[in-house]
Amino acid sequence: MGKQVLEEDMRFEMVKKRHRESFEKALDEGKVDKQLQGLCKFVAKTKGYFTSSGCAGRILLLSVPEGGGKKEAYFHEKWHREVSFNEVWKGIGKKSKGELWFKMEPFILHIGCKGLKDSRKIISMMRRIGIKRGGIMVAKEGKFIIEFTGTQNIAAPVKKGDEILVDEEYLKFLIAGGNEKIVKNYTQLKILEKECKKALK
Amino acid sequence: MGKQVLEEDMRFEMVKKRHRESFEKALDEGKVDKQLQGLCKFVAKTKGYFTSSGCAGRILLLSVPEGGGKKEAYFHEKWHREVSFNEVWKGIGKKSKGELWFKMEPFILHIGCKGLKDSRKIISMMRRIGIKRGGIMVAKEGKFIIEFTGTQNIAAPVKKGDEILVDEEYLKFLIAGGNEKIVKNYTQLKILEKECKKALK
Numbered sequence: 001m002g003k004q005v006l007e008e009d010m011r012f013e014m015v016k017k018r019h020r021e022s023f024e025k026a027l028d029e030g031k032v033d034k035q036l037q038g039l040c041k042f043v044a045k046t047k048g049y050f051t052s053s054g055c056a057g058r059i060l061l062l063s064v065p066e067g068g069g070k071k072e073a074y075f076h077e078k079w080h081r082e083v084s085f086n087e088v089w090k091g092i093g094k095k096s097k098g099e100l101w102f103k104m105e106p107f108i109l110h111i112g113c114k115g116l117k118d119s120r121k122i123i124s125m126m127r128r129i130g131i132k133r134g135g136i137m138v139a140k141e142g143k144f145i146i147e148f149t150g151t152q153n154i155a156a157p158v159k160k161g162d163e164i165l166v167d168e169e170y171l172k173f174l175i176a177g178g179n180e181k182i183v184k185n186y187t188q189l190k191i192l193e194k195e196c197k198k199a200l201k
Numbered sequence: 202m203g204k205q206v207l208e209e210d211m212r213f214e215m216v217k218k219r220h221r222e223s224f225e226k227a228l229d230e231g232k233v234d235k236q237l238q239g240l241c242k243f244v245a246k247t248k249g250y251f252t253s254s255g256c257a258g259r260i261l262l263l264s265v266p267e268g269g270g271k272k273e274a275y276f277h278e279k280w281h282r283e284v285s286f287n288e289v290w291k292g293i294g295k296k297s298k299g300e301l302w303f304k305m306e307p308f309i310l311h312i313g314c315k316g317l318k319d320s321r322k323i324i325s326m327m328r329r330i331g332i333k334r335g336g337i338m339v340a341k342e343g344k345f346i347i348e349f350t351g352t353q354n355i356a357a358p359v360k361k362g363d364e365i366l367v368d369e370e371y372l373k374f375l376i377a378g379g380n381e382k383i384v385k386n387y388t389q390l391k392i393l394e395k396e397c398k399k400a401l402k
Contacts, residue, residue, distance in 0.1 A: 120340055135336030139321055156357035165371055
């Protein structure tokens with residue numbers, strides 16, 4: 001029993017160190033979404049937790065090749081903020097292949113810890129602030145990872161081949177919805193940051 | 202230690218019994234989506250697992266009252282199958298309030314078990330068949346619940362107040378996308394059922 005606990009501790013320390021280093025590198029390279037930086041910096045300093053990959057939530061134009069699935073899809077344009085009609089309209093006008101979808105995707109974040117006890121603390125914090133989607137997705141001794149996602153989303157096709165499927169009025173409606181949802185999404189992320197600072201000391 | 206194990210066992214037996222009874226009642230009342238029945242019936246017969254709530258995935262018209270959030274939203278129409286242009290068009294024509302959204306939502310399913318060991322078995326099965334979203338969302342001794350969801354989705358506004366925002370061509374495009382995605386979704390559910398039968402004996 002004592003030996004197993006020691007192994008768990010060692011694994012956790014190794015995993016945490018590795019993730020802290022990747023996070024610092026990503027931060028230096030400007031690859032961490034600014035809405036997630038406060039939260040991730042806080043978590044990196046705690047003794048018992050780390051963050052792995054994450055996205056703050058975004059509005060995007062996703063290119064989905066004919067007959068292709070998610071794996072073949074790529075970002076035609078993406079924004080981690082509210083968008084204007086002009087920039088989206090311009091993005092749609094640019095050459096693209098297959099189908100182009102206007103999407104608003106919610107935040108996704110992974111917080112890691114050593115074991116079940118700390119995971120429970122994270123899960124009850126999630127539920128307390130109304131985050132419904134997520135749970136423990138990795139459950140190895142010394143390496144537990146909890147995933148959180150928001151539930152705001154929009155996904156509507158806007159172009160097929162060279163043919164634009166939406167008119168300006170409809171696109172304005174999509175954008176208004178996307179902007180409203182991305183603001184709600186970032187607000188929820190702020191609440192999450194605040195709660196993490198209380199719960200994960 | 203021995204006493205704790207016994208309490209876990211007792212809690213699990215109680216929880217499993219309760220969920221099996223709710224499932225049988227729901228089945229009798231025709232409230233279990235037919236694409237989930239095979240899977241849930243199998244799980245109900247196992248010794249170590251149960252299912253709680255679930256949805257096989259659906260196409261729907263969701264009514265979102267002006268300024269309202271998800272809580273105030275309600276189903277205007279819903280289908281657990283492919284849809285035709287005529288029925289959706291007719292649904293959009295019916296009186297509605299606020300905004301009406303055309304949505305395709307993926308399956309969501311909860312499988313319960315006694316503890317971490319069985320949960321790990323479920324999670325590795327999920328990953329093996331390519332289900333990316335989900336994890337342990339309840340982690341009490343004697344009652345662990347794992348959530349699974351698909352990732353296929355469409356969410357596009359189609360009406361505001363009395364004004365229909367989409368033309369027939371665009372709606373046909375949305376419907377084609379929704380039908381394609383719901384077929385993929387049900388195929389994934391079939392694979393899930395097959396794998397559960399292998400992994401959760």
